[in-house]
Amino acid sequence: MTEPISGFSKLTKEEKIDWVTSNYTQNKEQSIKILQTYWNQNSNIQQLHDEFIENTLTNLYLPLGIAPNFLINNKLFAIPMAIEESSVIAAASKAxxxxxxxxxxxxxxxxxxxxxxxxxLFKGNFEKLSSFFTYLKPKLLAESTSLTTSMEKRGGGISDIVLKNKTAELKNYYQLHATFQTKDAMGANFINSCLEQFATTLKKETAAYDGFSDEEKNVEVIMSILSNYVPNCTVRAQVSCPVEELQLSADISPQHTAEKIIQAIKIAQIEPYRAVTHNKGIMNGIDAVVLATGNDFRAVEAGIHAYACRNGQYSSLTHAEIENGIFTFWIELPLALGTVGGLTNLHPLVKLNLEILQNPSAEELMQIIAVAGLAQNFAAVSSLVTTGIQKGHMKMHLLNILNQLGASDLEKGKLVTHFRTNIVTHHEVELQLNALRK
Known part of the structure; x- marks a missing residue:
C-alpha cells in the first residue's frame, strides 16, 4: 500500500515523476517515457509551462485548429479553436x-x-445599517483609491457599491454588492483586491461607529470574492437571410427547414433534457476559442449556464424566428473575458492566436466568441433537423476509430475512400478493416 508523502511540492520535477510512476503505474519506464514525450523541446517554453501551475509533470496537448471564413460585422476572421472533439471545427467552418x-x-x-x-453577518437593525452604509460608501471608495487609479486611467474602475439585505434567505446575512468595469482585463485580481479592501474598511468603520451597539459593531465578514455570474456583461450575435436561401438539404424545402429549426429551438427552450445538450453544443464552439485565447473556460461555463436558467428553468441560449419572410437566428449570453493579463501575456500560442484574431479588445473578443457559439449551434441544429447528427459527426470521427483499431496509413487511406459513400459506425469500420486485412 502506498504511503502518504510529505513535501511533494518541494521535489524536483524528475523526483515527482519518479514517485508517481513508482507508486501509481504498472510500467514505470514506459510511463516516464510517455510523460517525457510531451515535454516541449524548447527548454524555455517548457519552464514557462512548468511554472503556470503546481507539481507539473508534463503537458497535455489539445489540437489547435482554425475555422476560416467568419464574416463578423463585415470584417473577415479566421478563428483559432483548441478542442479534442471531432467535427467541431468542421461544423463551425461549414456554418x-x-x-x-x-x-x-x-x-x-x-x-x-x-x-x-x-x-x-450583522446582528442588528437593518435601518441602522442602511444609514451607516450612506456614511460608509464614500470611505469604501476613498480607501480603495490606490487599487483603482491604474484601472481608472484605462477607463475602468468601480461603478457602484450597494448594500443588499439577504436576511429573508439567511439569518443576519448582508452583502456589499459591487459592480466594476475592467476594460480589456478579465479583472479577477483587480476585483478581489478591491473587495478585500472593502471588507477591511467595513470592519474598521463598523467597530468605530457610534450609532451601533457593541453587538452591532461586531460585524463578521464571511468572504470577499468576485462572481462569475455577470448578467450585465453580455453580447448578442445573429445571422439572417430570406427563408428561400435556407436550402440545407435536397430532401427538405427551405421553408420546412426553417420551421423545423424554430421548433428545435422551442423544444430546447422548454425541455431541460434537450436544453443541456443543445447548450453543450454551443459551448463546443465557445470553450474552444476561450481556451485558444488563454481565458478561463470554467468561469465562462459557470456564468453562461447560470444565465441559461435565469428565468427559473434551464433553457436554450439561442433563438430563431421567421418574420416577413426573413429567417433570423441569434444568441445572447454573458462573457467575462480578457485580452491583457494572465496567460494572454505569457503563453506564446495564446499571443499568436490573439494576433490571428487581429489583436481584439475584450469587447471584440466577446463578439468573436459569441459568433463561434452561434455558428456551432446552427451547424448542429440544422444537421439534426435534416440529415441527423451522426452522418457528419461519425465521418469526422473515422480517423479516431481507425487509430483506436491500429490501422496503418495504407489501410486508413483505403477506408477513408470507402466511407465517403457509406455510413460510419464503429462496428462497420471494424468489419471493413478486418475484411481488408484478410
Whole structure:
C-alpha cells in the first residue's frame, strides 16, 4: 500500500515523476517515457509551462485548429479553436461558409459590467445599517483609491457599491454588492483586491461607529470574492437571410427547414433534457476559442449556464424566428473575458492566436466568441433537423476509430475512400478493416 508523502511540492520535477510512476503505474519506464514525450523541446517554453501551475509533470496537448471564413460585422476572421472533439471545427467552418455570402454575422456588446461581493453577518437593525452604509460608501471608495487609479486611467474602475439585505434567505446575512468595469482585463485580481479592501474598511468603520451597539459593531465578514455570474456583461450575435436561401438539404424545402429549426429551438427552450445538450453544443464552439485565447473556460461555463436558467428553468441560449419572410437566428449570453493579463501575456500560442484574431479588445473578443457559439449551434441544429447528427459527426470521427483499431496509413487511406459513400459506425469500420486485412 502506498504511503502518504510529505513535501511533494518541494521535489524536483524528475523526483515527482519518479514517485508517481513508482507508486501509481504498472510500467514505470514506459510511463516516464510517455510523460517525457510531451515535454516541449524548447527548454524555455517548457519552464514557462512548468511554472503556470503546481507539481507539473508534463503537458497535455489539445489540437489547435482554425475555422476560416467568419464574416463578423463585415470584417473577415479566421478563428483559432483548441478542442479534442471531432467535427467541431468542421461544423463551425461549414456554418461560417454558409453565412459568408448571406451578410455574415452581426454582433453587439450589450454591457460589460462585472460583479463582486463582500458577504457579511450583522446582528442588528437593518435601518441602522442602511444609514451607516450612506456614511460608509464614500470611505469604501476613498480607501480603495490606490487599487483603482491604474484601472481608472484605462477607463475602468468601480461603478457602484450597494448594500443588499439577504436576511429573508439567511439569518443576519448582508452583502456589499459591487459592480466594476475592467476594460480589456478579465479583472479577477483587480476585483478581489478591491473587495478585500472593502471588507477591511467595513470592519474598521463598523467597530468605530457610534450609532451601533457593541453587538452591532461586531460585524463578521464571511468572504470577499468576485462572481462569475455577470448578467450585465453580455453580447448578442445573429445571422439572417430570406427563408428561400435556407436550402440545407435536397430532401427538405427551405421553408420546412426553417420551421423545423424554430421548433428545435422551442423544444430546447422548454425541455431541460434537450436544453443541456443543445447548450453543450454551443459551448463546443465557445470553450474552444476561450481556451485558444488563454481565458478561463470554467468561469465562462459557470456564468453562461447560470444565465441559461435565469428565468427559473434551464433553457436554450439561442433563438430563431421567421418574420416577413426573413429567417433570423441569434444568441445572447454573458462573457467575462480578457485580452491583457494572465496567460494572454505569457503563453506564446495564446499571443499568436490573439494576433490571428487581429489583436481584439475584450469587447471584440466577446463578439468573436459569441459568433463561434452561434455558428456551432446552427451547424448542429440544422444537421439534426435534416440529415441527423451522426452522418457528419461519425465521418469526422473515422480517423479516431481507425487509430483506436491500429490501422496503418495504407489501410486508413483505403477506408477513408470507402466511407465517403457509406455510413460510419464503429462496428462497420471494424468489419471493413478486418475484411481488408484478410
Amino acid at each position: 461560417a461558409k454558409f453565412w459568408l455570402n448571406r451578410g455574415g454575422f452581426k454582433t453587439e456588446v450589450l454591457g460589460t459590467e462585472k460583479v463582486g461581493q463582500v458577504h457579511f
